[in-house]
Amino acid sequence: MAGSTDDQEFCLREVLDVFKSCLTENKEVVIDNYVAGWRGLVRFMNSLGSVFSFISKDAVSKIQVMVNYRNGKNGEQYATIQSMVTYELESELVDLAKRGSFPESGCRTLLRLHRALRWLQLFLERLRTSAADSKTSVMCADAYNESLAQHHPWIVRKAAGVAFCALPGRATFFEVMNVGPPEQVVAMLGDALPLISEVYQVTEDLYAKHNLLNLP
Template sequence: MANSENEKILRKMADAFKELAATVNSQTPDMEVAPFSRACSFVSPLFGCLGIAFKFAEMDYVAKVGDLAEASKSIATLNAMLDRDIEGNCVRKAGSHTRNLLRVKRGLDMVRVLFEQILATEDISFGDPASKAYAQVFAPHHGWAIRKAVAAGMYALPTKAQLMKKLNEDEASARIQMQHYVAASSPVILYIDKLFLSRDLGIDW
């Protein structure tokens, strides 16, 4: 990866989610689909840096973010997107924007938990934070085959030093950007949960 500021994945993620957090923390929070999908796209390269264990997550996440980006051309806000799917009686159908939003939110949450776990330890191993993040966010929604494949892939995770190199960061700068992402993504994730819960859609399907 080129050693340039433009390639700093964590900073791009943190800055984009700070902007989203400012929206949801404002007096009139109504998240637009376009900036949301753009911010989410900055998270995609991180999954690629995590290796084979999260390959399934990378492929699924990238596809779902792409769908939301396409939806943003004709739908202004996340509120309107959910309401349109409710009217069309297709909320839970595979490929619906609402279903894809829920999957993207899960990806954002997994990264948040992953960063929290990394920040809580000085260990050079990456396995424990990754395992905990997967177990907390993704595992309850995956069948046995995927869980087994992920468990096998955990043995091929990059070391912390390897990950820092892929992310073009040193550990001190990475920790700062991870803290920024955790702080900024939390209200955004909560906002999306509230969109679902306020419509009695649930968030566990």
């Protein structure tokens, strides 16, 4: 990703721009860009401290599964989420009801990231509309409870709750984003959110159409 390979130069705008570039003209979601977006987010999360490492480890391993498919012999089939779904379903490479021969199918792996994208969308929307004295930990927990938490067992929810308490306050959080003064952060979020939401919705509709929203 141009310009954001160095932690010092990290800017969240560039990361969110990558999500903007995910959608092709005919509304397909490009996996390389989707995965690059997640990489940038993970880098941002790592810069917030090591309490988040259990979260980033899981995200990194899912990102790696997708990268391996892209680099594998059927890489072309994994160019977009749409082509992946078609390919994996037609070739019967997905465990549909319970985990079996394909515990790391592209479809189920991407579904985990997709659910996390819903968390991101809700969290960024809260950040965007928050007052200067709002608590990031509360915004993050609310977004999580409304989305990802519903798919996580108690122990993961508990650990996530502990990690959220370690989030820096809104002012510091905005500084780490490295986008500029708070008004600029808010404006940047306003630009980025509709596109992130669109990527989310296109994926959600595709998964719903193929009955893949509950893949084990």
